[in-house]
Amino acid sequence: DAKTTQPNSMESNEEEPVHLPCNHSTISGTDYIHWYRQLPSQGPEYVIHGLTSNVNNRMASLAIAEDRKSSTLILHRATLRDAAVYYCILRDVGGQNFVFGPGTRLSVLP
Amino acid sequence: NAGVTQTPKFRVLKTGQSMTLLCAQDMNHEYMYWYRQDPGMGLRLIHYSVGEGTTAKGEVPDGYNVSRLKKQNFLLGLESAAPSQTSVYFCASSFAGIGSYPQHFGDGTRLSIL
Numbered sequence: 001d002a003k004t005t006q007p008n009s010m011e012s013n014e015e016e017p018v019h020l021p022c023n024h025s026t027i028s029g030t031d032y033i034h035w036y037r038q039l040p041s042q043g044p045e046y047v048i049h050g051l052t053s054n055v056n057n058r059m060a061s062l063a064i065a066e067d068r069k070s071s072t073l074i075l076h077r078a079t080l081r082d083a084a085v086y087y088c089i090l091r092d093v094g095g096q097n098f099v100f101g102p103g104t105r106l107s108v109l110p
Numbered sequence: 111n112a113g114v115t116q117t118p119k120f121r122v123l124k125t126g127q128s129m130t131l132l133c134a135q136d137m138n139h140e141y142m143y144w145y146r147q148d149p150g151m152g153l154r155l156i157h158y159s160v161g162e163g164t165t166a167k168g169e170v171p172d173g174y175n176v177s178r179l180k181k182q183n184f185l186l187g188l189e190s191a192a193p194s195q196t197s198v199y200f201c202a203s204s205f206a207g208i209g210s211y212p213q214h215f216g217d218g219t220r221l222s223i224l
Binding site: 030031032034036041042043044045046049051087091098099100101102103 | 145153202210212215216217
């Protein structure tokens with residue numbers, strides 16, 4: 001199974017950009033890279049996903065390395081509401097499983 | 111739209127009791143999933159369904175059963191609850207196979223087994 005590696009925690013100041021890294025060196029050619037976040041006492045929330053090209057939406061940007069072995073989720077201006085656990089996930093090669101690792105806990109300081 | 115709704119939100123059971131968790135989605139999604147999340151950990155897939163009348167095992171299926179009699183509903187059953195099943199349970203749905211489609215999650219059911 002393709003796995004991801006993320007830092008356990010990161011800190012950011014409010015209104016500054018945040019770059020959340022993810023390594024996925026065993027990614028296969030057809031694996032999509034998904035990012036979700038989980039606020040306290042809530043279910044995971046979809047943030048963004050991509051295959052090869054960089055992607056932008058109203059929440060964030062996703063920068064994918066040319067060799068696809070790493071990616072970075074970019075929050076352009078962190079707010080206190082962005083404090084959450086961020087999960088970088090690859091589609092499981094064998095089927096339907098989303099493999100959730102422990103994620104990165106983002107703290108945003110006022 | 112309500113999205114994905116889970117019922118109940120909280121429940122306390124005694125060891126050996128049975129119960130059913132209900133997940134309902136109003137997005138006409140084909141795929142539905144049940145996950146569990148233990149403290150400080152990521153989500154683990156219990157069972158999933160790729161359409162009405164279908165079910166399949168995920169990573170941690172033992173002790174659970176599921177049914178998908180209607181497209182919009184996915185039920186998770188515990189026949190004989192055990193303390194090890196104390197967890198937060200999340201239901202999710204997606205339009206199609208997860209490669210290119212996101213999953214939409216409910217807010218969870220917090221289940222304690224005494």
